[in-house]
Amino acid sequence: MSKNRKSRDPFAGREAEKYANPIPSREFILQHLEQVGEPVSHTTLCQQLRLEDEESVEALRRRLNAMSRDGQIISNRRGVFGLAGHMGLIKGKVQGNKDGFGFFIPEDGSGDLFLNGREMEKLFDGDQVLARVSGVDGRGRKEGIVVEILKRRYQQIVGRYYHEQGFGIVVPDSKRIPHEILIPDKAAGHAQDGQFVVAEITEYPSRRRKAIAKIVEVLGDSSKPGLEIDIALRSHDIPHEWPTAVTRSLNQFDEQVQEKHLIGRRDMRDVAFVTIDGEDAKDFDDAVYAERQQRGGWTLFVAIADVSHYVTLGSVLDEEAINRATSVYFPGHVIPMLPEKLSNGLCSLKPGVDRLTIVCEMKISTAGEMTDYCFFEAVIHSHGRMTYTEVADIVQTPATETQEKLRAKMRQRHQSLLPHLDELYSLYRALRSARDNSGAMDFDTTETRIVFGENKKIREIVPVYRTDAHRLIEECMLCANVAAAELMESSKLPALYRVHEGPNPNKLENLREFLSELGLYLPGGDKPEPSDYKKVLQQISNRPDKHLLQTMLIRSLMQAVYQPKNLGHFGLGYPAYAHFTSPIRRYPDLLIHRAIRFLIRNKSSRHLQKQADAGGLSKKQIYPYSASDMQDLGEHCSMAERRADGAGYSVMDWLKCEYMQDKIGDEFNGTVSSVTSFGLFVELNDIYIEGLVHITELSNDYYHFDPVRHCLEGERSRTSYHLGDSVEVKVVRVNLDEKKIDLQMTGSVAAARPAPRRRKPGKKKGFPDRDRSKKHKDKGKDLNNGEGKKKSKSKNQRQGAKAEKSGGKRSGASSATKKPGSSKTSKAGNRNKSRRSGAPAAKRPRR
Structure with missing residues (x-):
C-alpha cells in the first residue's frame, strides 16, 4: 500500500493486520468514489489508487464485487462501479406475477417497486436488474423502471408446446412467467402439440416482440409416469444428472472402509x-x-x-x-x-x-x-x-x-x-x-x-x-x-449457523388482532419469546381448530436461513x-x-x-x-x-390434482383452511387435499375480505365465512396444468355465522401481496422438532394455505367486494386459458 494512500485511508492499519498485502478499505473506496464524482471501471480505479501488482489488482476486483453484492456500490454489465445514491439506481431482482405485472425487489431490503405490465414485457421473473423510481401511481404505489438487465434468470423455459394457426408457442409452466414463447417451425424439433418441452431462449423479449426459443428436449405428454418430477426438476433448475467427471471420480473409492x-x-x-x-x-x-x-x-x-x-x-x-x-x-x-x-x-x-x-x-x-x-x-x-x-x-x-x-x-x-x-x-x-x-x-x-x-x-x-x-x-x-x-x-x-429470527412486526400485529377475535392472547409485547408462543399453543391444545391456529402462529414467523452471523434460533429457543x-x-x-x-x-x-x-x-x-x-x-x-x-410442493400439487380428476362431482366435508379476497381455501377431510371455493360461488351477496379477522363477510346478509369453519363442498373442476382444484358449496355451512358486528372494511394502501414464494408451509419445518433429523420423504405439504394456488391475487391489502357473475374475462384470457387447459380436465388421459 502506497504511503500516500495509507496516510489517507482511515482503516489502513486494520487492513494491514488482516492481509499480508493490504488493499484499500471499503470505507476508503466509498470516500474515493464520492470525491471522484462519477462511476469508474475497475481498471481506472486501480490506476487512481496506484495498484499495479497482479495480486492487488485481483484483490481489489474481489473487494469491489463483494461491495456490489452487499449493496454498498452499484455495478453494471460494463464493469463500471459507482455509488448507488449518486447514480439513482438500485440493484435487485424482478418478481413476476401471473396477471402480467411484477415487482422489483431491492437487494438492500428497501421498499419494493411496482412494475407495470408494459415494463414486464421485456422481463422474466428472477432477472437481476438495475432500476430506479419512476413515480407514484394513482393508488399511491411507488413505480419502478428497469434501466439495465444485469443477468437473465432463465436460459431455458419448461412449458407446454402448442402449434396453431401456423406457428408454435410454449406456455411456461411457471405462472410467474405470463409470456408466451414463440417457437419457429424449424426450431420445434420432434415436439407434438400438447407435449411438455424444454425450450432454450435464443432471443429475449422486448417491448416490441416476444421471446423466441428452440425446443431442446421433449418431456412427453401428461400421461407419462413421472412427468411431474421431470417438469419440477427443470422448472426449478435443480441439478439432477451427474457430470461425467463425478461418475469417474467414484472409481477411487473401495466398497469397504480400508484399514x-x-x-x-x-x-x-x-x-x-x-x-x-x-x-x-x-x-x-x-x-x-x-x-x-x-x-x-x-x-x-x-x-x-x-x-x-x-x-x-x-x-x-x-x-x-x-x-x-x-x-x-x-x-x-x-x-x-x-x-x-x-x-x-x-x-x-x-x-x-x-x-x-x-x-x-x-x-x-x-x-x-x-x-x-x-x-x-x-x-x-x-x-x-x-x-x-x-x-x-x-x-x-x-x-x-x-x-x-x-x-x-x-x-x-x-x-x-x-x-x-x-x-x-x-x-x-x-x-x-x-x-x-x-x-x-x-x-x-x-x-x-x-x-x-x-x-x-x-x-x-x-x-x-x-x-x-x-x-x-x-x-x-x-x-x-x-x-x-x-x-x-x-x-x-x-461458519454457517441455522438462524431463525423472531416474528415479523406487521404480521405479529395482525396475529394478535386475529387471536383476540377468538378470545386468545399472545403475551410478550413487541418482542415475544418462544415461551409466549407456547402459552398460546397450550391454550389451543384441545380445540378442534388447533391445526389451523398453529398455521396462523407459524405464518407470523420468519423463515430460517443459513448465515455466518449467529442470531439464534427463535423457533427452537x-x-x-x-x-x-x-x-x-x-x-x-x-x-x-x-x-x-x-x-x-x-x-x-x-x-x-x-x-x-x-x-x-x-x-x-x-x-x-x-x-x-x-x-x-x-x-x-x-x-x-x-x-x-x-x-x-409442485409435484405434490400435481399428484393431488391427478388424484382428484376422477372425483369431479363428488361431495366432501372440509374445513376452511385459508380466507382470501378471492375466495375460501377448503381442506377436504381425511384426504388432506385443498381446493378453492371462488368468491363467485358463494351466495348472492357482496362479500368483503377482512384480512385481520380472516373472514369473508356478506354486505347484505351479514353471513361470514371464517378460518376453521366446517363446510360441505363438491368438486366441480380440476385443472392439472395449473394445479387447481375448484370447489362449490353444497348443503349447509356448519360454522358460517351472522357477524356479531359489522366492521367497515378499509382499504390498505400498497401493493397486492406479491407472495415471495415463501409459503407459510415452509416455515413450520424449523419449528417441528424435526430440525436436526431428516424428514420422511413425504414432507408436510399442507402447512398453511397456498398463496395464489387457484387464480386471482392473494391480497391482504385490499377489501375488494365481489358479486357472483361480476368478473369478466378478456378474449385473450379465454384464449390462454383454453390453450393451457387443453381438453376438459375430467376427460384427459390419466397417468
Whole structure:
C-alpha cells in the first residue's frame, strides 16, 4: 500500500493486520468514489489508487464485487462501479406475477417497486436488474423502471408446446412467467402439440416482440409416469444428472472402509450404536448410543457419517455437492446431493460394517441439561438398523392387549439391544422434559404420506403420526447440533449457523388482532419469546381448530436461513444452532464437519479429542473459508433449500390434482383452511387435499375480505365465512396444468355465522401481496422438532394455505367486494386459458 494512500485511508492499519498485502478499505473506496464524482471501471480505479501488482489488482476486483453484492456500490454489465445514491439506481431482482405485472425487489431490503405490465414485457421473473423510481401511481404505489438487465434468470423455459394457426408457442409452466414463447417451425424439433418441452431462449423479449426459443428436449405428454418430477426438476433448475467427471471420480473409492483410513480415529466398533429411521430409508447418516453415569445422568453419543473424509475440498464431488447443496425429496423418488456409492454406501451407517464417523459425546444431567460435550473422529460398527415403528413398539407403554403382545414380541426379537434402547428412552424423557420446561415451542402438525398403486397413481393419502421414537432421535440430534454451534462460536471460525429470527412486526400485529377475535392472547409485547408462543399453543391444545391456529402462529414467523452471523434460533429457543447431523443430504452440515475436523487436528480444548496417531490438517487443506465465503455459501444453500421445497410442493400439487380428476362431482366435508379476497381455501377431510371455493360461488351477496379477522363477510346478509369453519363442498373442476382444484358449496355451512358486528372494511394502501414464494408451509419445518433429523420423504405439504394456488391475487391489502357473475374475462384470457387447459380436465388421459 502506497504511503500516500495509507496516510489517507482511515482503516489502513486494520487492513494491514488482516492481509499480508493490504488493499484499500471499503470505507476508503466509498470516500474515493464520492470525491471522484462519477462511476469508474475497475481498471481506472486501480490506476487512481496506484495498484499495479497482479495480486492487488485481483484483490481489489474481489473487494469491489463483494461491495456490489452487499449493496454498498452499484455495478453494471460494463464493469463500471459507482455509488448507488449518486447514480439513482438500485440493484435487485424482478418478481413476476401471473396477471402480467411484477415487482422489483431491492437487494438492500428497501421498499419494493411496482412494475407495470408494459415494463414486464421485456422481463422474466428472477432477472437481476438495475432500476430506479419512476413515480407514484394513482393508488399511491411507488413505480419502478428497469434501466439495465444485469443477468437473465432463465436460459431455458419448461412449458407446454402448442402449434396453431401456423406457428408454435410454449406456455411456461411457471405462472410467474405470463409470456408466451414463440417457437419457429424449424426450431420445434420432434415436439407434438400438447407435449411438455424444454425450450432454450435464443432471443429475449422486448417491448416490441416476444421471446423466441428452440425446443431442446421433449418431456412427453401428461400421461407419462413421472412427468411431474421431470417438469419440477427443470422448472426449478435443480441439478439432477451427474457430470461425467463425478461418475469417474467414484472409481477411487473401495466398497469397504480400508484399514489405513482408521488411523487417527477412536475405535468404537464394540459400542452398541443403532440407527433409527423410517422403513424406506436408505441413507443412514446418524447412529446413537447412551449409557447411564454412576453419579447420575447419561453420556450420549451421536455418531454422524464422516462425509468430509470422502468429499474433499475442491474436488469434483465437492463442486457438485455445492451446486446441489441439498438432497431433494419427492414422493417415491429422491435426487441425492451425493452419488449413491457414497450416500447409500460408504457414508451410510449400515449394520455390521465399519464406517468412518465424527462423534459428539455429550454429558446429560438427570434434569435433561447438556453439561459438557466433546467431538472426535471415530470408526463405528452399527449394531442394528431399527425403524421408528419398531422402537416405538419396544419403548412406549402399550394401551391395549394387542399392543402389549406386540411389545413383548418386539422386545424378544431385539433382546440384545434392549438395555441400550431403554436407556435412550429414559434419556429422551429427561431431554424432552427440560425442553418443555424451557418454554420451547412444539408445533405438532400432521404430515402426510402418499401411497401409490399401479402405474404410480395415488391409491391414498395417509397421515403420518409422530411417535416417541421420532422424538427420541430428534432430541438427540438437537443436542448434537447445539454442541456444534457452541463449538463454532467458541472457535471464532467463520461458519454457517441455522438462524431463525423472531416474528415479523406487521404480521405479529395482525396475529394478535386475529387471536383476540377468538378470545386468545399472545403475551410478550413487541418482542415475544418462544415461551409466549407456547402459552398460546397450550391454550389451543384441545380445540378442534388447533391445526389451523398453529398455521396462523407459524405464518407470523420468519423463515430460517443459513448465515455466518449467529442470531439464534427463535423457533427452537436456542441462542446458537447449527446443522451438523445430516452431511449426506445438506451441504451446510458438511461445512460444519470440515470445521470440526480442522479444530480436532489443530486446536487444544476440552471439547476436542485428537487421537495420538492422527496427523495434521492445514486450514488450506480443509477449511480456508472467509466470512465473505460463508456469506455466499449461506445465501446459496438457503436458496437451494427453497428451490427444493418449491419443487416438492409442485409435484405434490400435481399428484393431488391427478388424484382428484376422477372425483369431479363428488361431495366432501372440509374445513376452511385459508380466507382470501378471492375466495375460501377448503381442506377436504381425511384426504388432506385443498381446493378453492371462488368468491363467485358463494351466495348472492357482496362479500368483503377482512384480512385481520380472516373472514369473508356478506354486505347484505351479514353471513361470514371464517378460518376453521366446517363446510360441505363438491368438486366441480380440476385443472392439472395449473394445479387447481375448484370447489362449490353444497348443503349447509356448519360454522358460517351472522357477524356479531359489522366492521367497515378499509382499504390498505400498497401493493397486492406479491407472495415471495415463501409459503407459510415452509416455515413450520424449523419449528417441528424435526430440525436436526431428516424428514420422511413425504414432507408436510399442507402447512398453511397456498398463496395464489387457484387464480386471482392473494391480497391482504385490499377489501375488494365481489358479486357472483361480476368478473369478466378478456378474449385473450379465454384464449390462454383454453390453450393451457387443453381438453376438459375430467376427460384427459390419466397417468
